[in-house]
Amino acid sequence: MAHRSGGIIITLGTNRDPAADDTLATADPATGDEPEHALPLDQMLIQAALGTAGRWLPGRSGVRFLDALAKHPDRVTARLGGLVDELGRIAKGTSTVAPHRKDRRFADPAWSANPLLRRVVQAYLATAATAEGLVADAPLEWRDAERMRFVVSNLVEAAAPSNNPLISPVAWKAFLESSGSNTIAGPRNLVGDFASSPRIPTMVEPDAFAVGVDLAITPGAVVYRAPMFELIQYMPQTDTVRDVPLLIVPPTINKYYVLDLAPGRSLIEYLVQQGQQVFVISWRNPDERHSDWGVDAYAAAVLAAFDVVHRISGAPSVHTLAACSGGLITALAAGHRAATGGLGPLASMSLLVTMIDQNRAGVVGSLIDEGIARAAIARSARKGYLDGRHLAEVFAWIRPGDLVWNYWVNNYLQGKPPPKFDILFWNADTTRMPAALHRDFIEAAVGNKLATPGAVSVLGTPVDLGAITVDSYIVAGSADHICPWRNCYRSAGLFGGKVRFVLSTNGHIAALVNPPGNAKAGYQVSEDTSLDPAAWRAAAATAKGSWWPDYAAWLGDRSGPDRPAPTTLGNAEFRPLGTAPGTYVMDR
Numbered sequence: 001m002a003h004r005s006g007g008i009i010i011t012l013g014t015n016r017d018p019a020a021d022d023t024l025a026t027a028d029p030a031t032g033d034e035p036e037h038a039l040p041l042d043q044m045l046i047q048a049a050l051g052t053a054g055r056w057l058p059g060r061s062g063v064r065f066l067d068a069l070a071k072h073p074d075r076v077t078a079r080l081g082g083l084v085d086e087l088g089r090i091a092k093g094t095s096t097v098a099p100h101r102k103d104r105r106f107a108d109p110a111w112s113a114n115p116l117l118r119r120v121v122q123a124y125l126a127t128a129a130t131a132e133g134l135v136a137d138a139p140l141e142w143r144d145a146e147r148m149r150f151v152v153s154n155l156v157e158a159a160a161p162s163n164n165p166l167i168s169p170v171a172w173k174a175f176l177e178s179s180g181s182n183t184i185a186g187p188r189n190l191v192g193d194f195a196s197s198p199r200i201p202t203m204v205e206p207d208a209f210a211v212g213v214d215l216a217i218t219p220g221a222v223v224y225r226a227p228m229f230e231l232i233q234y235m236p237q238t239d240t241v242r243d244v245p246l247l248i249v250p251p252t253i254n255k256y257y258v259l260d261l262a263p264g265r266s267l268i269e270y271l272v273q274q275g276q277q278v279f280v281i282s283w284r285n286p287d288e289r290h291s292d293w294g295v296d297a298y299a300a301a302v303l304a305a306f307d308v309v310h311r312i313s314g315a316p317s318v319h320t321l322a323a324c325s326g327g328l329i330t331a332l333a334a335g336h337r338a339a340t341g342g343l344g345p346l347a348s349m350s351l352l353v354t355m356i357d358q359n360r361a362g363v364v365g366s367l368i369d370e371g372i373a374r375a376a377i378a379r380s381a382r383k384g385y386l387d388g389r390h391l392a393e394v395f396a397w398i399r400p401g402d403l404v405w406n407y408w409v410n411n412y413l414q415g416k417p418p419p420k421f422d423i424l425f426w427n428a429d430t431t432r433m434p435a436a437l438h439r440d441f442i443e444a445a446v447g448n449k450l451a452t453p454g455a456v457s458v459l460g461t462p463v464d465l466g467a468i469t470v471d472s473y474i475v476a477g478s479a480d481h482i483c484p485w486r487n488c489y490r491s492a493g494l495f496g497g498k499v500r501f502v503l504s505t506n507g508h509i510a511a512l513v514n515p516p517g518n519a520k521a522g523y524q525v526s527e528d529t530s531l532d533p534a535a536w537r538a539a540a541a542t543a544k545g546s547w548w549p550d551y552a553a554w555l556g557d558r559s560g561p562d563r564p565a566p567t568t569l570g571n572a573e574f575r576p577l578g579t580a581p582g583t584y585v586m587d588r
Contacts, residue, residue, distance in 0.1 A: 045376070045386065045433070045441055061140075061147040068138040075137040083130040090122045097122045105162035105401075110169035117169065120161050128156040157400045163408055171413040178415065185415030193411070198393035201407035203424040205417055211429070212581050215422060216257035218269045220580035223279075223570040224308045228293065228301045230282045230582040231308055234268060236565035238275040243560035244347050245277035245313040249302055249322035249330045252437065253391060255429055255585050256282045258512060259323070261422045265515050267548065274552040275562065279309045281326075285431045285587035288384030294436030295444075299333040299458050306333075310345055312571050317347035319555060323512060324483065325441070327354025332456065334470075335463035343470065348558050349495075350473040350551070353511050355483035356465070356491035357451040373442050380435040388430030395427070398481045423509050431587075451494060465494040473554055475502045475547060477511030486533040493529050500527050500554060502547045503540065516546040523547045 058065065069076050089095040099106045099121060111117050135148045165171045165186075174182040193202050209215050220234035248268065250256035259280065260268040272278050281302070286293060302320075309318050322330035331351065337343050380386045396403040410416050418424075449455035453464035472495050476488035485503055492499045503524045504511045514521055525547070526540035543550070570576050 045391075045438055058148060058151045061144040062151070064144050065135070065138050065140060065148050068140055069134065072137065072139070076134065079130050079133050079137065083126055086126040087123060090119050090126065093119075095122050095126075097125050099125065105160055105405075108169045108173075111162075114169075117161075117167065120167060124159065124161050128159070131156060154397065154400055157405055160405065163405050163413075165413050168409070168413055170409060174414040174416075182413070182415030186412040189411045189415065197387065197389040198396070198430075200393055200396045200404055201411045201418075202428075203396075203403065203407055203418055204421055204428060206428070208420040209422060209425045211255075211257060211585060215262060215426070216260045216581035216585065217263065218260050218266055218272060218580065221569040221576035222282075222578045222580065222582040223312060223574045223576055224305070225577055225582075225584075226301065226304065228284055228290075228297065229305065230284075230577075230584045231305050232280050232282055232580045232582055233312065233569045234272050234278045234280075234580070235569060236275075236277070237272050239565055240562040241275050241277050241565045242556060243563055244315050244317055244319055244558065245279060245309055246271065246319040246321055246555065247306055247309045248278065248280040249305075249320060249326040250281060250283065251324040251326045252283055252298065252329070252431075252433060253325055253388065254426060254431055255285075256280055257581060257585060258423070258426050258509065260581070261426065261513060265422065265513055267512065267515075270515065270548055271552060271555075274556070275565075276552065276555060276559070277313060277315075279305070279312075281305050282582050282584045283431070284584045286385055286434045287432060291381070291384035291435040293434040295329065295332060295440040296459050298329045298437060299336060302330055302333045303337070306345070308574060312574055315560075317345045319347045319350070319558070321350040321352070322354065323352040324354060324508075327351040328356065328441070328450070331356060331465060331468070332450075332458045332463055334468050335465050336458040336461045338467035338469070339461045339463065343468065346470050348471045348473065348555070349468065349497075350475075350555075351488075351491075352475045353477055353480055353483045353488065353508050354474070354491065355487040356494055357487055358445055358448050359451070359487070359490070373446050377435075377439045377442055380433075380438045384435050385432040386435070386438045388432050391433075392427065392430050395482075423513060427509070451491070466496040469496040471497050471558065472499045473502070473551060474499055475504060475511060475551075477504050477506045477508055479505070479507040480511065482508045489529065489533050489536060498527065499529050500525065501529050501536070501540075502550065503537070504547055514546045514548060516548060518546065521546050523550075525550065 086095060086097065090097070093115070098112075106112070106121055111121050131152050132149075135145065135152050138145070138148070140148065161167055162170070171182070178185075189202070193200065218234055219237075220232050222230045223233045224231040248256075248259060250259060260266045263269060268278055268280060284290075306318055306320070320330055320334070330349065331354070334343065334346060334349055337346065407418055410418060444450050444456050447455075450465075453466060454462040456463050472492070474488065474492045476483065476485035478485050480488075489501060489503075492501050504514060505520075505522045506514060522542065522544050523546075524537065524540040524542050526536060528539070529536070531539060
């Protein structure tokens with residue numbers, strides 16, 4: 001939103017507490033608000049492999065930005081003149097510039113009641129609007145423009161007076177209430193956080209939850225173990241189960257239990273309770289010994305898990321549900337099967353927040369060229385893997401207001417521990433990515449090869465996703481910063497079967513963790529993916545609540561008749577090796 005005052009348009013933020021609203025970016029279903037900046041997955045993989053300077057300095061885009069402004073001095077003069085006029089009104093106390101009512105940074109009454117603090121906030125907002133306006137005024141090629149918007153927005157967030165311990169009323173109140181102990185606890189927290197990667201404020205205490213105790217506790221057993229993954233089968237919770245089982249392929253980034261968080265917030269638990277037979281892959285946390293695990297190895301692992309599910313269940317076919325990077329691998333594995341005549345046992349394919357068509361996906365698409373991509377690949381190759389902590393750092397800086405500066409104030413200015421939040425605990429439980437997989441993802445993204453039939457080969461087979469003719473259920477988040485929904489929608493058009501596309505009013509993670517009962521939740525749904533994204537959104541039906549019941553019903557229509565639930569897990573060929581959540585999920 002924007003507020004006009006004098007000759008300046010003030011852009012207003014709405015910094016939220018992600019632990020308070022439980023969504024990690026939720027779009028407004030009434031306005032259709034979407035993330036201002038996006039950092040698509042492939043670009044995250046590149047940025048995570050580069051150093052801090054390589055990620056955030058404007059580089060040549062900054063030079064071209066200054067050159068563009070130099071060639072249009074009238075625009076610079078107008079912007080600076082408007083700022084001077086506004087600062088004059090601020091000094092006289094006649095300015096109407098004010099933060100948005102939802103901007104939590106300035107929620108403390110002192111920011112508006114104290115004349116000096118009110119002027120500090122107004123001057124900040126006016127200056128920030130001028131900086132953003134100069135970027136908008138500069139006639140730049142879209143790549144440079146997006147790069148500069150990203151850099152300037154981060155600088156604007158960092159410069160907020162709410163982050164300054166000397167003037168923040170929140171900091172001073174904490175000082176008085178704690179008898180000054182916040183000035184000891186805050187710096188101690190700061191030193192601890194920045195002593196090692198990821199160098200960002202702690203978002204949740206490392207002992208806030210325990211995997212297998214608080215999270216990932218849906219009853220089940222490991223029924224197969226390979227060097228790359230464990231396969232977990234879940235104990236039925238109904239008298240009868242659907243004939244066709246579901247294999248879940250989680251992301252290769254972080255751990256599978258984002259789909260099995262606390263009871264009542266677990267997609268796996270929910271599907272089991274609907275009578276669905278559920279299996280899930282739990283990826284091993286790789287290290288330098290596994291540097292040669294690439295897309296071929298992961299696709300082969302998905303096919304191996306699929307085969308085990310098929311043999312344990314005895315069903316004629318198997319559904320797959322995959323998320324994010326797991327979705328990329330699953331789609332490629334299915335494309336390989338389609339090319340080699342083996343698609344028959346695949347009952348359906350569901351993809352959650354999976355971006356395959358990466359054309360102009362968002363801001364950091366503007367940062368990458370082939371030279372930068374090669375440099376990122378070389379860095380991970382030297383180490384043998386991409387460190388997940390670096391990915392966590394990049395993820396936080398996509399939304400610095402919510403995931404950096406919010407915790408800067410809480411942890412360092414107030415000296416408090418961060419609140420408990422299961423999603424952020426999972427997010428901090430990082431994993432590594434093998435150098436070969438890192439390379440394969442990036443090379444496939446350069447030139448948008450994944451969206452081009454035959455441009456990518458898997459297990460020796462050129463892949464055409466249009467040959468995947470089974471029904472698909474595809475979910476995107478309208479506020480997703482990593483897999484922008486428009487790209488997910490265009491990706492749906494790459495498949496040859498009937499597609500049901502669901503747009504949830506959530507961000508990347510909350511689109512997955514979306515249990516029934518959330519009054520804020522909603523989604524749009526349609527099986528017509530022939531329209532362009534804007535037309536689809538205008539035409540698609542809107543529903544309140546979670547998409548989970550819709551998905552469970554969609555699966556049920558394709559799962560054959562019910563049959564008595566098995567009373568034991570595995571079978572004579574695949575005996576249980578231990579209880580869920582298994583051992584690989586515990587690897588650090």
